[in-house]
Amino acid sequence: MSEDNIFGLTDGRSSPWRRIRLIVQAVFLLYVILLGLQFHVFVLSLADASGMTAPRPPAVEAFLPISSLMSLVYLLKTGDVNPVHPAGLVMFSLFLVLSCLLGRGFCSWICPVGTIAEYAHKAGRRLFGGNLTPPRWLDYILRTPKHLILGFFLCFILPMPGDGLRAFIYSPYNMMADVKMYLFFADISGTAAAVIALLLLFSVLIKNFWCRYLCPYGALLCLFSYFSPVAVRREKTGCTSCGACTRACPNRIAVEEKEVVRSMECTVCFSCVDACPTPDTIGVGTAHSRRALSPTAYGIVLAAAVFLTSQIAAAFNCWHSSIPPGAYRNLYEGIKQMQHPDYYNGENPEAP
Numbered sequence: 001m002s003e004d005n006i007f008g009l010t011d012g013r014s015s016p017w018r019r020i021r022l023i024v025q026a027v028f029l030l031y032v033i034l035l036g037l038q039f040h041v042f043v044l045s046l047a048d049a050s051g052m053t054a055p056r057p058p059a060v061e062a063f064l065p066i067s068s069l070m071s072l073v074y075l076l077k078t079g080d081v082n083p084v085h086p087a088g089l090v091m092f093s094l095f096l097v098l099s100c101l102l103g104r105g106f107c108s109w110i111c112p113v114g115t116i117a118e119y120a121h122k123a124g125r126r127l128f129g130g131n132l133t134p135p136r137w138l139d140y141i142l143r144t145p146k147h148l149i150l151g152f153f154l155c156f157i158l159p160m161p162g163d164g165l166r167a168f169i170y171s172p173y174n175m176m177a178d179v180k181m182y183l184f185f186a187d188i189s190g191t192a193a194a195v196i197a198l199l200l201l202f203s204v205l206i207k208n209f210w211c212r213y214l215c216p217y218g219a220l221l222c223l224f225s226y227f228s229p230v231a232v233r234r235e236k237t238g239c240t241s242c243g244a245c246t247r248a249c250p251n252r253i254a255v256e257e258k259e260v261v262r263s264m265e266c267t268v269c270f271s272c273v274d275a276c277p278t279p280d281t282i283g284v285g286t287a288h289s290r291r292a293l294s295p296t297a298y299g300i301v302l303a304a305a306v307f308l309t310s311q312i313a314a315a316f317n318c319w320h321s322s323i324p325p326g327a328y329r330n331l332y333e334g335i336k337q338m339q340h341p342d343y344y345n346g347e348n349p350e351a352p
Helices: 016-046 058-063 065-078 086-102 105-110 112-128 136-142 144-157 162-169 177-186 190-205 209-213 216-225 244-248 271-275 295-315 325-339
Strands: 231-234 282-285
Touching: 016 058, 016 105, 016 112, 016 177, 016 295, 016 325, 058 065, 058 086, 058 177, 058 295, 065 086, 065 144, 065 162, 086 105, 086 216, 086 295, 105 112, 105 216, 105 295, 112 190, 112 209, 136 144, 144 216, 177 325, 190 209, 244 271, 271 282
Parallel strands: none
Antiparallel strands: 231 282
């Protein structure tokens, strides 16, 4: 197998399997960009003197994992659906279910951060001729923070009583969590920009740096994916022990040494399957299925699950937030007053 180029395709002869994942990644990345632009228009409209508020895209709530986790715990404890950010609850629950059923495909097929991180390290390989590979002992240590961060949130959220969760869900802070997230990036501080730049640099130098070492969302999906019946499976009889599958794995899994890959680090990217020079030796599937799951089918199932779930949730009134536009305007005005008190006190009329 020739080296990947920066777009994840093979030089000279494009792998159709890799093209499938590239297309799915591109579709979701484009969707997120359009989502961000629509939300940008919505936030700008909150300050519009005409009083007209642009439509708010509910899917932006997928970027509120902590709020969504609290909503899910609240649902399990009380049976009530969070009406403040219902789309976040729906998407968060869907990704957990998909991880249980199909493994961590969300990370390598859907997540825009995962997509950016993947092509960052591919760009690094093109620029520097390769990526840095931490030794095994250091790799294990570096994987600890994401589990510690996840553990902190679980230990804090899971024991909370229903009343406490409800108080958070209906708090002004949670109601405006999406707008606060937008303002964080729209008016980013120098420190935050430096941290993001540093993370991007590490992602260029080391494969999947953020996803592998720091992402608590990925750590949670790791736990759920452990129960998935879908896994990478290797037929010993056809294997030549060439090691191509192990070298191709972006998560440093020794595929050639396993008949069934049960590693929680596997993101079902099909890289090992594509790299194998012997047909039908490595595949993705279940123990009870004689036929391997094709990347095309896998990508279609993931994409269809996301888009169909949103439509079904909307049909059952579990998609759009119950916060009226007027309440959003008042809460947004409160945020701006906190950010620019002199302006609103009339002391500095030229403040932004």
